[in-house]
Amino acid sequence: MRYPSFLQRIADRADVQPVRVLTFSINGVTVSAREDETILTVARQNGISIPTLCHLDGLSERGACRLCIVEIKGSPKLSPACVTLPRQDMEIITHSDRVIDYRRKILELLFTERNHVCSVCVSNGHCDLQALTVELGMTHVHYEYLHPQQMVDASHERFSVDHNRCVLCQRCVRVCDEIEGAHTWDVMGRGHLARVITDLNEPWGESTTCTGCGKCVQVCPTGALSEKGKSVAEMTKKRLFLPYLKLMRGEEEK
Amino acid sequence: MGTKLREIVFDIGGGILEGRKFKAVQTGGPSGGCIPEQFLDMSMDYESLAKVGSIMGSGGLIVMDETSCMVDVAKFFIEFCMSESCGKCVPCRVGTVQIYNVLKRITEGKGKPTDIGLLEELCDLVKNTSLCGLGQTAPNPVLSTLNYFMDEYRAHIDDKVCPAGTCHFNHTEESQ
Numbered sequence: 001m002r003y004p005s006f007l008q009r010i011a012d013r014a015d016v017q018p019v020r021v022l023t024f025s026i027n028g029v030t031v032s033a034r035e036d037e038t039i040l041t042v043a044r045q046n047g048i049s050i051p052t053l054c055h056l057d058g059l060s061e062r063g064a065c066r067l068c069i070v071e072i073k074g075s076p077k078l079s080p081a082c083v084t085l086p087r088q089d090m091e092i093i094t095h096s097d098r099v100i101d102y103r104r105k106i107l108e109l110l111f112t113e114r115n116h117v118c119s120v121c122v123s124n125g126h127c128d129l130q131a132l133t134v135e136l137g138m139t140h141v142h143y144e145y146l147h148p149q150q151m152v153d154a155s156h157e158r159f160s161v162d163h164n165r166c167v168l169c170q171r172c173v174r175v176c177d178e179i180e181g182a183h184t185w186d187v188m189g190r191g192h193l194a195r196v197i198t199d200l201n202e203p204w205g206e207s208t209t210c211t212g213c214g215k216c217v218q219v220c221p222t223g224a225l226s227e228k229g230k231s232v233a234e235m236t237k238k239r240l241f242l243p244y245l246k247l248m249r250g251e252e253e254k
Numbered sequence: 255m256g257t258k259l260r261e262i263v264f265d266i267g268g269g270i271l272e273g274r275k276f277k278a279v280q281t282g283g284p285s286g287g288c289i290p291e292q293f294l295d296m297s298m299d300y301e302s303l304a305k306v307g308s309i310m311g312s313g314g315l316i317v318m319d320e321t322s323c324m325v326d327v328a329k330f331f332i333e334f335c336m337s338e339s340c341g342k343c344v345p346c347r348v349g350t351v352q353i354y355n356v357l358k359r360i361t362e363g364k365g366k367p368t369d370i371g372l373l374e375e376l377c378d379l380v381k382n383t384s385l386c387g388l389g390q391t392a393p394n395p396v397l398s399t400l401n402y403f404m405d406e407y408r409a410h411i412d413d414k415v416c417p418a419g420t421c422h423f424n425h426t427e428e429s430q
Contacts, residue, residue, distance in 0.1 A: 062342070064344070066344055066383045078382060078383060102379060105375075106344050109345065109349060110348065113347070144355060168341065190337075191336060191338070191339035191341045191350070193341070194341030
């Protein structure tokens with residue numbers, strides 16, 4: 001029998017997991033990071049802010065809102081920073097004119113999709129979507145508004161869901177499944193007809209799986225999910241539970 | 255593979271019915287591009303098709319003669335991609351709807367001169383920022399028809415005329 005090599009023995013050991021450190025550049029600045037960290041994580045560690053919507057620290061990544069797209073030198077395609085892992089000597093540009101332009105247009109598309117009217121919204125002033133328009137300098141929507149007919153479900157005793165304000169980021173779906181473990185929320189339909197549902201498209205108030213924990217409400221970026229009794233601009237979201245829960249559960253596993 | 259498009263359409267396929275004039279051939283299913291007559295002597299392979307803005311895709315061919323309106327054809331294919339979009343990423347979910355609405359407006363005779371630029375902008379956005387292959391190729395039929403059949407778009411928008419005669423404009427509503 002051939003004796004395994006040193007590297008093989010290291011790789012076979014469960015308690016030693018060698019993590020490679022990579023060196024690459026973001027906006028011309030050389031940075032280093034663990035190989036399992038995403039471009040978004042590394043950029044934020046280095047003080048570079050990349051706009052995101054579907055990403056939320058503590059939840060799994062979706063790569064769906066496309067706002068965090070970045071340019072990688074040598075690649076014709078744009079890559080979402082939240083799900084792209086860096087490689088050695090990669091050259092990443094996070095704020096080229098091209099991606100800034102695309103981000104703004106994607107945000108405009110989001111505004112045309114449903115009926116986002118800030119002046120009557122419970123989340124006015126505390127809204128991630130609204131904050132993005134400020135960050136990206138989006139002042140006008142030059143596409144046609146679609147004005148779809150959307151429902152409001154206020155059957156739950158403490159919360160309500162207004163599909164007019166939903167951006168389909170699926171944070172509620174992920175927090176309910178990954179953190180609360182109830183998986184009450186899901187998505188029904190496809191394309192522009194997709195919408196979030198509770199249980200098998202039953203009224204939220206009649207859901208048998210919902211624990212009423214309200215985590216979905218707190219992670220929702222817009223006023224789509226809100227607490228009852230809140231008027232215009234009164235719905236502030238409390239999200240500190242998420243990094244706390246992740247940290248404590250991580251400690252428990254150790 | 256490697257056979258000339260003209261050979262496939264006219265020899266193997268038997269040519270155009272009732273002696274009408276050939277207009278375009280659409281390759282690769284709904285997300286392929288429309289290729290005009292000038293490229294008929296091109297051989298059917300991946301590289302040549304990519305060069306003229308189309309794809310091999312499923313390998314299927316749809317041959318169109320002078321009775322097909324290219325704006326209407328583009329609208330038909332984008333409608334398919336719009337309903338096939340899964341809805342996960344924003345550019346594909348909303349962008350395809352926006353493209354469809356503009357094309358629908360043009361085929362109804364309500365197109366505006368700015369619509370051409372708007373279509374080009376939306377197609378570029380959806381093509382470059384979508385998550386998967388569906389969104390990345392969905393604008394192909396629109397881009398290729400804009401490229402090769404701009405005169406038909408212009409006729410719809412400026413003259414309110416459909417050269418192929420398939421789009422019916424409600425002129426009485428127009429004059430009101």
